[in-house]
Amino acid sequence: MDFVWDQRELILEGFWRTIQLAALAGGLSLVFGTLLAVMRVCPIPPLRWAGATYVTVVRNTPLTLVFIFSTFGLPRLEIRFSFFVFAVVALTVYTSSFVCEAVRSGINSVASGEIEAARAIGLPFRQTLSLVVLPQAFRAIVPLLSSVFIALTKNTSIAVAFSVTEATSILRRLQNQDASATFPLLIVTAAGYLVITLALSFAFSRLERRVAAAR
Amino acid sequence: MKFPIRRLVLLFAVLALVLAAGCGDDDGNGESRAPEVTVEEEVEFPAGSTMAELADAGTIRIGTKFDQPGLGNISLETDEPEGFDVEIGKLIASKLGIDEDDIEFIETISANREAFITGDRVDIVIATYTINDERKQQVDFAGPYYVAGQDLLVREDDDSINGPDDLAGKRVCAVTGSTPIARIRTSYPEAEPVEFETYTECVDQLEAGQIDAVSTDDIILAGYAADPKYEGKFRVVGEVFSTEPYGIGLPKGDTEFRNFLNDVLEDAYEDGTWEEIFDATLGASGETAPEPPPVDRYP
Amino acid sequence: MSDQLVALSKVNKHFGPLHVLKDIDLGVARGQVVVVLGPSGSGKSTLCRVINRLEPIDSGTITLDGRAVPAEGKALARYRADIGMVFQSFNLFSHKTALGNVALGPMKVRGRAKADAERTARELLDRVGLADKADAIPAQLSGGQQQRVAIARALAMEPKLLLFDEPTSALDPEMISDVLDVMIELAQSGMTMIVVTHEMGFARQAADQVVFMDEGEIVERGTPAEFFDHPTSTRAKDFLSKILAY
Ligand SMILES: Nc1ncnc2c1ncn2[C@@H]1O[C@H](COP(=O)(O)OP(=O)(O)O)[C@@H](O)[C@H]1O
Numbered sequence: 001m002d003f004v005w006d007q008r009e010l011i012l013e014g015f016w017r018t019i020q021l022a023a024l025a026g027g028l029s030l031v032f033g034t035l036l037a038v039m040r041v042c043p044i045p046p047l048r049w050a051g052a053t054y055v056t057v058v059r060n061t062p063l064t065l066v067f068i069f070s071t072f073g074l075p076r077l078e079i080r081f082s083f084f085v086f087a088v089v090a091l092t093v094y095t096s097s098f099v100c101e102a103v104r105s106g107i108n109s110v111a112s113g114e115i116e117a118a119r120a121i122g123l124p125f126r127q128t129l130s131l132v133v134l135p136q137a138f139r140a141i142v143p144l145l146s147s148v149f150i151a152l153t154k155n156t157s158i159a160v161a162f163s164v165t166e167a168t169s170i171l172r173r174l175q176n177q178d179a180s181a182t183f184p185l186l187i188v189t190a191a192g193y194l195v196i197t198l199a200l201s202f203a204f205s206r207l208e209r210r211v212a213a214a215r
Numbered sequence: 216m217k218f219p220i221r222r223l224v225l226l227f228a229v230l231a232l233v234l235a236a237g238c239g240d241d242d243g244n245g246e247s248r249a250p251e252v253t254v255e256e257e258v259e260f261p262a263g264s265t266m267a268e269l270a271d272a273g274t275i276r277i278g279t280k281f282d283q284p285g286l287g288n289i290s291l292e293t294d295e296p297e298g299f300d301v302e303i304g305k306l307i308a309s310k311l312g313i314d315e316d317d318i319e320f321i322e323t324i325s326a327n328r329e330a331f332i333t334g335d336r337v338d339i340v341i342a343t344y345t346i347n348d349e350r351k352q353q354v355d356f357a358g359p360y361y362v363a364g365q366d367l368l369v370r371e372d373d374d375s376i377n378g379p380d381d382l383a384g385k386r387v388c389a390v391t392g393s394t395p396i397a398r399i400r401t402s403y404p405e406a407e408p409v410e411f412e413t414y415t416e417c418v419d420q421l422e423a424g425q426i427d428a429v430s431t432d433d434i435i436l437a438g439y440a441a442d443p444k445y446e447g448k449f450r451v452v453g454e455v456f457s458t459e460p461y462g463i464g465l466p467k468g469d470t471e472f473r474n475f476l477n478d479v480l481e482d483a484y485e486d487g488t489w490e491e492i493f494d495a496t497l498g499a500s501g502e503t504a505p506e507p508p509p510v511d512r513y514p
Numbered sequence: 515m516s517d518q519l520v521a522l523s524k525v526n527k528h529f530g531p532l533h534v535l536k537d538i539d540l541g542v543a544r545g546q547v548v549v550v551l552g553p554s555g556s557g558k559s560t561l562c563r564v565i566n567r568l569e570p571i572d573s574g575t576i577t578l579d580g581r582a583v584p585a586e587g588k589a590l591a592r593y594r595a596d597i598g599m600v601f602q603s604f605n606l607f608s609h610k611t612a613l614g615n616v617a618l619g620p621m622k623v624r625g626r627a628k629a630d631a632e633r634t635a636r637e638l639l640d641r642v643g644l645a646d647k648a649d650a651i652p653a654q655l656s657g658g659q660q661q662r663v664a665i666a667r668a669l670a671m672e673p674k675l676l677l678f679d680e681p682t683s684a685l686d687p688e689m690i691s692d693v694l695d696v697m698i699e700l701a702q703s704g705m706t707m708i709v710v711t712h713e714m715g716f717a718r719q720a721a722d723q724v725v726f727m728d729e730g731e732i733v734e735r736g737t738p739a740e741f742f743d744h745p746t747s748t749r750a751k752d753f754l755s756k757i758l759a760y
Pocket residue numbers: 529532534552553554555556557558559560561
């Protein structure tokens with residue numbers, strides 16, 4: 001346990017990286033996932049088709065493969081960023097497809113009469129979406145998004161194999177320095193993830209209660 | 216959601232094609248084979264010793280690397296591990312009366328070697344395994360049977376790196392949990408350390424231009440530089456900045472077994488087997504065999 | 515035909531094989547109130563929906579103020595903004611307050627300032643008798659209250675024409691008169707209205723013209739007195755006998 005305590009700074013640094021990964025990829029996934037969902041419901045068939053294909057392909061690809069594509073594939077295409085950015089790209093590409101499906105289910109839950117009413121007062125497609133449909137869709141899918149983001153937080157640990165010094169890679173490194181500390185390290189690391197995901201669920205359940213009042 | 220089966224089938228078909236293409240990609244690496252070692256017919260060991268157990272079982276589990284050309288490597292065409300470490304393993308097996316077909320080679324990567332020994336997943340580890348005090352707290356080492364030194368592999372056309380002091384701001388890759396990555400971190404903090412599970416991944420990244428150098432033992436790097444697959448792409452810098460005595464890892468405290476392994480090594484030094492093994496593996500790229508290092512029978 | 519606000523000429527509409535509107539000719543003069551009635555499935559809702567082009571038509575022409583209905587894009591959105599629509603099921607934006615529902619269009623479509631839009635919205639809520647419900651969300655309002663908010667929302671756009679598609683059909687009887695009162699007040703103030711309803715009282719009191727539809731056709735039209743007291747077609751007679759049976 002002493003060893004773990006001595007290494008607390010490194011461990012915290014690892015978790016800080018994990019949080020950065022999750023937050024960045026989460027934010028970007030929310031944006032891209034929503035765009036994808038909008039593509040999937042928009043009146044232009046090629047966009048709908050593209051959105052559906054993206055989701056089908058990406059959702060059925062193991063995340064590790066997406067990571068390999070970003071970390072080993074992109075450099076071959078002369079696209080070079082830091083490994084952290086590659087990890088954010090991989091997590092975003094992957095998580096967007098799940099956000100998309102969540103948002104799409106939210107969009108489908110919005111009463112069609114309200115959409116009609118929005119069109120009837122002269123709101124164009126974009127504003128109908130942004131003022132009427134999406135605000136309600138997001139309220140409806142807060143619990144869904146919560147689990148998507150918890151999964152994302154845990155998925156950040158895949159980055160361990162792709163040269164990002166997040167919490168799990170720090171665990172591996174320290175475990176390597178002192179194999180006898182494996183259990184304390186595992187417990188501390190698992191607890192760290194638990195703290196993050198519990199904080200996330202807590203924040204989301206508060207959000208859920210707040211938006212429930214407005215529904 | 217309804218599952219689009221047709222698209223899935225298509226995806227599988229594409230994957231299968233890619234795999235098939237990969238398999239057909241013969242790199243024509245048909246270099247010289249290792250020397251034949253004669254398996255001892257009659258072996259006798261003290262009852263209850265590890266040697267006796269292994270000899271009785273007629274099999275041994277040896278941890279080695281599967282991705283290090285010249286040392287421990289599985290090439291696509293043979294599907295069998297080959298290299299210096301692998302041959303040392305066969306030598307030891309032969310002295311235990313175990314046929315080389317009865318050896319179980321298990322892949323160990325840098326990060327899991329101690330764990331594989333302490334967890335009884337392997338009997339010994341011969342895997343470019345640097346002897347050091349930290350590791351000696353968990354496992355014991357016979358040997359060293361070779362002394363390497365940490366060096367750098369860079370792209371052929373990159374003349375900005377000519378030694379470890381040129382690493383500031385450069386991305387330097389070594390495998391997770393290895394001595395080289397630890398050394399880069401502590402001794403060259405200006406460098407940006409990059410970690411992957413295997414050297415193949417590091418070399419892949421170097422080839423793709425995403426990183427600037429791969430760092431590990433010179434002899435491993437020489438293996439990559441000489442690999443026909445990477446012909447003309449890389450060069451070994453040649454400024455060694457560490458001493459890496461390779462040992463055979465075994466469970467801690469088994470001194471009897473350790474003495475046996477050391478005896479086997481010393482015999483191989485004397486009767487020329489060691490040199491033969493070197494010439495057939497690492498020496499294949501033109502290197503001449505150095506003097507074998509004296510084994511360290513530490514207390 | 516000189517002061518026609520809306521004019522439909524030979525309008526046809528199909529849903530797949532179903533011929534829902536058949537050669538519809540209909541003119542509504544400025545300030546007129548037209549009541550449309552007919553059996554369920556006769557195409558009344560579709561008529562409303564093609565007028566503000568929530569549905570495209572297959573053939574024929576529809577003009578508002580002498581101009582043809584734009585096919586799509588910004589021009590279409592602007593066109594719709596000039597036509598208010600009140601639905602059977604209210605269709606209030608459930609995430610917005612009554613005030614928010616009424617002020618949204620003026621702000622986002624007409625580009626009015628928020629304070630300005632909200633002031634007008636409060637006036638309109640007052641006009642439909644709901645000044646005290648400005649901050650309530652739809653779920654907190656009764657059906658009758660929701661429908662009056664919906665009317666205020668339509669009015670907020672300062673429309674040239676108001677379409678009502680069975681505005682009282684989903685309401686409990688005691689709330690119907692609240693809504694009809696508002697509609698009658700609107701009719702008297704000179705608003706041009708097309709109202710799909712079976713409320714004969716309203717038709718008699720407010721309508722200038724009654725149009726009877728059946729199976730996608732306009733079968734009969736006339737003043738309320740003519741139509742209700744002396745229907746000429748058998749289909750209209752049948753229909754009236756059914757709704758007057760109880
Ligand atoms: N979106 C639609 N798709 C297919 N058929 C429809 C659609 N909307 C209405 N219809 C059909 O068109 C006919 C007229 O419907 P509607 O205009 O709603 O009649 P009403 O309002 O007089 O009851 C009905 O047979 C109805 O089933």
